[in-house]
Amino acid sequence: EDQVTQSPEALRLQEGESSSLNCSYTVSGLRGLFWYRQDPGKGPEFLFTLYSAGEEKEKERLKATLTKKESFLHITAPKPEDSATYLCAVQANSGYALNFGKGTSLLVTP
């Protein structure tokens, strides 16, 4: 059975304090690993897709990396507007649905 585990559940950072969020997964044939951002009261917003181990993608202060067992979302010099819940999801070769982790709630304080 596919499993996605995100850690930590919650993270509080000072503005400018870099850190990483972890997503560990088990899946029978990975088609893609996805990162989403979700703001309160809104639907998840797509950030990145990673397809193979060693792949990296960047967007502003965010950088996602992928190994065969886990993915990291690195946040460099975060700002208060980066506060949100970050969701990780895997897509298996068997279908197109996404299997989500429970998310990491990030709070960045000024």
Added chain:
Amino acid sequence: DAEITQSPRHKITETGRQVTLACHQTWNHNNMFWYRQDLGHGLRLIHYSYGVQDTNKGEVSDGYSVSRSNTEDLPLTLESAASSQTSVYFCASSNGINTEAFFGQGTRLTVV
């Protein structure tokens, strides 16, 4: 701009009533999904469809049904609403393999 919309945004219903949540997308995507989001559980898959007349059960499908009569819409029906179905419901769509899913804004459903 293409989009995915859910209606209503908020609904309160009584136990035992039938409820239908609407989802409409204008991207012409083949794949559509319904998830529910609850504290402590994250997003869980209810039903999904890969095209017109195609529907499939997800992880938490008991008490729910969907139908796909056209590409744009995938309504979610709660046959007899239960308090355990109080949740936030998200619809999503995607097209093709290895592509991201786009989510609607969600419907907050309260069953009293």
